[in-house]
Amino acid sequence: MGALDVEHLDTELETVSKIVPVGLGSDETLETGTIEEAVRVLLQGLGEDVTREGLLKTPLRVAKALREGTKGYRQNVKDIVEGALFPEAGLDNGTGLAGGAGGLVVVREINLFSYCECCLLPFKVQCHVGYIPSGQRVVGLSKLSRVADVFAKRLQDPQRLADEICVGLQDNIKPMGVAVVLVCWHIKYPTLEEASHNPTHPTKDPMQGWDPISVFSGSGVFENENSDDWDDYLALLKFQGVKVERNTVEQSWCPSRSLEFTLSNGHFMKNLFNGRSLSKGPTNYPAMMNAVGSILHSLGEDPSRKELVNTPQRFVQWLMNFKKLTLEKKCNGFNLKDSVEGINGNVSYNQKKVHSELNMPFWSQCEHHLLPFHGVVHICFFHGGELETVDRSFLQSIVHLYGCQLQVQERLTRQIAETISSIFHLLGVMVVVEASHICMISRGIEKVGSNTATIAVMGQFSADPKARAAFLDAISSSTAFQGQ
């Protein structure tokens, strides 16, 4: 087992089994309504007009997504496993261990999403579940992933998630042992420095390049972490290229906690989003934090549970990075000279007066789902020759400023193109934005890997397909995914 004691989990499992399944009853409507109301408070806190068309259904969308993403509170392991235990003869005792009754069974690489209980942002889980059957019974393989999903669809911490999956299976299948390994990726809160120094192409896997943590949990014959059974199990994971190591989960698994730590030490971390802190501005924080508290309650959680006490503050702090401000106000607090010196990426098309910058990272917040989307921006423009050099950092700043608000990718693309065009009096500009949308990934898990590209074209590029093609080709050559 990990950090959590079995007794606690037993009680929890019992409680869960009493909760009725998700329905369309009046309770459900009530909870959804409460969340919608809370989301409206959050939107207003962000300085948004909740009656504008793009935001009109956002409260309902967020409420539905949160209820769906935490439906594990209303699901029951027993119901899932019941009827999926099949008789399967084993070998006689003494001759060995065989699949079916005694042999190890491992389902590897189950992809799940969960919600971080610290900050309410989704995190990605790669789950490996193994068990050794006993009593001449095996469980339907798909049930292992379904049970894992019951616990993933709650507000979680990685170790607790592993422990709950382990105990849930042990209690309901009663095998010789259960072993769970999770590899978890949390969304990073990138700093501007980090973003500028890491101009990779993050759209293939939105979690790519992030440091995952591994957690282990074992019951029965897997309780001893040095047992031969663990060796067999880990060898099977190794076939798939999964390398996991037992390590202690740091307190700072959630980046929002590191931020607190930094703050308490007096070193304010200037983050990607213009270094705004909660102490500035006239925003109604208590109302926003209360709203998050009421969301937690509506999801079936106890907002006074010790792990959740600071969650409203952390979530509001994250959200406030995307407060609506005019460009002027934003620039006011943002010193472009402070930002990182750019790496100019001039691309030659055998044409003069062309400038391009590729793979500039950005972060934004989807206004339809209040969830992050992030990726890279590529910019190319023709100019009259009066521009000697253009700092990458200047272009990067414009990208950030438009990213730091509730957005849709199409608008972001257009705004960047328009702004650059008007600042530099350009003859033509082309902007390509590539992004992964957490809303598409965590809500419909089947869309993992999907990502969106948008193009804005102005001036000379409109009439010049060859210039467009040359720029697109340059982007293609710059990415690591070519030839995959």
Place this chain on the structure above:
Amino acid sequence: MGALDVEHLDTELETVSKIVPVGLGSDETLETGTIEEAVRVLLQGLGEDVTREGLLKTPLRVAKALREGTKGYRQNVKDIVEGALFPEAGLDNGTGLAGGAGGLVVVREINLFSYCECCLLPFKVQCHVGYIPSGQRVVGLSKLSRVADVFAKRLQDPQRLADEICVGLQDNIKPMGVAVVLVCWHIKYPTLEEASHNPTHPTKDPMQGWDPISVFSGSGVFENENSDDWDDYLALLKFQGVKVERNTVEQSWCPSRSLEFTLSNGHFMKNLFNGRSLSKGPTNYPAMMNAVGSILHSLGEDPSRKELVNTPQRFVQWLMNFKKLTLEKKCNGFNLKDSVEGINGNVSYNQKKVHSELNMPFWSQCEHHLLPFHGVVHICFFHGGELETVDRSFLQSIVHLYGCQLQVQERLTRQIAETISSIFHLLGVMVVVEASHICMISRGIEKVGSNTATIAVMGQFSADPKARAAFLDAISSSTAFQGQ
């Protein structure tokens, strides 16, 4: 557009919109009951006892999975898109095209599953959908994949699927144009020769190594397949390493059609499954084919539609590869000398009298869902020294014989271990089976990539963790996925 005319699709979309959404009404229960009854007929045709515990709920599971997998017949594009069109300003005419109104928007790498209308087996789809907004309206990005899924969740052919997605979006979003590219992978019907010559490790992606086909469909400004817009679109796909080529879909996209072709030419293709043909045996084919016909009808299809006329025969033909036979009967029709000469993969553990064979491919049929699972078998055994050499092909044949029936992976693992142990009078045997289960992948798409490993251990291996570790390590070294 592709092969299908727009008028036909319009009619179809209209028809679909009249069908009520999936409910739990009496119609739904009726359809499910009809499918369950048909599945019982198929199981009996396979020589199975439908009252045995492992099969008791198989009819219900298959019925639910088929209804779920074809729910697109009862869904409506208009309902999905309605309320998800958002106002987004574009640039003035004449200055260019920008994201939001005029700029290209592409959602790449949407993973879908569909059912092949030729043979009723699932096929995998990687879908790329693009459109150019007009009328200052953009559609919520997730709707592009949801609409694609409506058409994927029907019995399909790749080109028709692409055309239906294209027309569905064009009619309901009314943009300047829609472009759809699909890359589709059909489950192969492997031959014994092919399997033996291709001893790769297929569990990472069950479709890996199979030849996909690409299909294109365009409307509006994408109707001309040589347009600049297509160039921009394909360049965006290239960033992701997606390489697609326009090619004509061959009649033989579905392997069941190649089989027919071969048969009609008098060259019977001896397939993986012992070369049994439909003409042999006392099985009640007409009843089985009628059963498949009634399934098609219950899913909302017209079994007399020309593409479906031969589907019952093809599906039954596939299924009969897994007819229940005793080992003796199976061996009777199977000439081991004919099979491919093996590549012996002896592994040295600094111990004598050890033999191992790695990565022997197998195909089987999940008895819980009537869907294929396939992968590789690794065998290692200790013997008394009396065995000079063991043909890989002999071991491969044993693997095939146990694969060719309704199975669960745990049982398959045990049966292979027991059979080899008793034939060779072994001192110890260890069998590892790694498999991808189509039932887990196509039913719960979120489980793409997950796969299952099972171990059976007999005799000396039980008491010797070091021998187990050495064998597992040898498997690990043999796979291509190490160090990923």
